[in-house]
Amino acid sequence: xxxxxxxxxxxxxxxxxxLEAMMPFLTEKFGNPSSVYSYGxxxxxxxxxxxxxxxxxxxxxxxxxxxxxxxxESTNTAIHAAVxxxxxxxxxxxxxxxxxxLHTVEFLAHTGQAKLSFVKxxxxxxxxxxxxxxxxxxxxxxxxxxxxxxxxxxxxxxDIKAVGELCKKYDAIFHSDTVQTVGHYPFNLKDIxxxxxxxxxxxxxxxxxxxxxxxxxxxxxxxxxxxGAQERNMRAGTENLYGIIGFAKALEKATEKYEADSAYxxxxxxxxxxxxxxxxxxxxxxxxxxGRSLYTVLNVSFPKSEKSEMLLFSMDMAGxxxxxxxxxxxxxxxxxxxxxxxxxxxxxNMVPIRFSFSKNNTKEEIDAVVAKLKELM
Numbered sequence: 117x118x119x120x121x122x123x124x125x126x127x128x129x130x131x132x133x134x135l136e137a138m139m140p141f142l143t144e145k146f147g148n149p150s151s152v153y154s155y156g157x158x159x160x161x162x163x164x165x166x167x168x169x170x171x172x173x174x175x176x177x178x179x180x181x182x183x184x185x186x187x188x189e190s191t192n193t194a195i196h197a198a199v200x201x202x203x204x205x206x207x208x209x210x211x212x213x214x215x216x217x218l219h220t221v222e223f224l225a226h227t228g229q230a231k232l233s234f235v236k237x238x239x240x241x242x243x244x245x246x247x248x249x250x251x252x253x254x255x256x257x258x259x260x261x262x263x264x265x266x267x268x269x270x271x272x273x274x275d276i277k278a279v280g281e282l283c284k285k286y287d288a289i290f291h292s293d294t295v296q297t298v299g300h301y302p303f304n305l306k307d308i309x310x311x312x313x314x315x316x317x318x319x320x321x322x323x324x325x326x327x328x329x330x331x332x333x334x335x336x337x338x339x340x341x342x343x344g345a346q347e348r349n350m351r352a353g354t355e356n357l358y359g360i361i362g363f364a365k366a367l368e369k370a371t372e373k374y375e376a377d378s379a380y381x382x383x384x385x386x387x388x389x390x391x392x393x394x395x396x397x398x399x400x401x402x403x404x405x406x407g408r409s410l411y412t413v414l415n416v417s418f419p420k421s422e423k424s425e426m427l428l429f430s431m432d433m434a435g436x437x438x439x440x441x442x443x444x445x446x447x448x449x450x451x452x453x454x455x456x457x458x459x460x461x462x463x464x465n466m467v468p469i470r471f472s473f474s475k476n477n478t479k480e481e482i483d484a485v486v487a488k489l490k491e492l493m
Contacts, residue, residue, distance in 0.1 A: 270403030322366030326359030
């Protein structure tokens with residue numbers, strides 16, 4: 117069987133049209149954007165055009181978009197700036213966040229720079245909104261709320277607008293990790309009370325190492341990386357020119373084809389869920405699978421047995437690429453921090469597998485995966 121790739125929440129393949137847009141900047145248009153001669157001016161112009169395109173798609177002003185190396189750098193920049201520059205001495209987050217957020221807020225708490233509170237979760241892994249409001253109302257210090265728009269492991273979608281309204285009510289700074297949703301859902305940031313969001317090009321068929329940080333024009337922060345005056349003095353370092361061009365092109369393509377692609381991918385997710393329920397007794401789904409959930413992610417728990425414990429390994433040997441959680445934990449045997457948090461540690465009798473889909477997948481591939489699972493189980 118040829119290789120089947122169902123780990124698109126970890127990364128996606130580079131779209132050929134995106135590569136085509138990047139190629140001139142990998143070859144003849146190689147000037148440093150900070151140079152004043154023509155080679156530099158043409159690359160500087162290309163970056164600014166990419167910024168305008170990204171801003172328009174997200175409903176932001178070009179001056180609010182900063183190009184970074186990806187979601188992790190953007191998250192670190194936002195969280196550190198909120199504590200250092202914006203007076204936040206209380207961080208409200210959740211135990212389900214990506215490690216880029218979790219490790220950052222834990223570092224700030226351990227070093228005494230901010231108090232850390234985790235919001236309670238509902239049974240299916242959503243944020244408990246009543247508890248979030250109680251934490252905000254009870255805080256003596258200005259709060260930073262950092263909660264992901266969509267969970268990268270189980271797919272749960274947070275109501276970003278409702279959380280924003282709570283932050284507005286209590287004058288909190290709001291950062292949302294939107295790595296799994298930028299390029300997958302339409303945004304109009306003018307309609308959302310949010311100070312920081314981030315994106316990563318490789319999640320929607322763009323290049324790796326290219327991302328964005330949106331900084332709302334109403335907040336003033338200092339750079340996280342110091343040095344040169346690139347990115348309007350916000351991010352030092354020579355720009356990832358071809359990555360920025362690729363990010364913008366990938367976002368343009370994803371936006372143009374959003375309705376057709378999202379409907380198609382959602383159909384694949386639904387079809388796989390139906391097939392698994394049909395052929396595998398005892399299978400359950402993690403998170404709010406058929407409710408407020410990413411159309412790209414299906415997190416499945418198989419009952420633990422000698423065979424199922426080897427599922428990840430066996431599927432890899434069969435040429436099927438899936439993961440046990442996020443890309444950070446895909447090679448690990450232990451259950452991810454997200455699954456542990458949802459089930460309060462009572463997850464020892466389940467083997468979670470994350471299937472995540474893209475426009476490049478087919479029903480035939482899902483049939484082949486289900487057939488292989490029948491053999492393996």
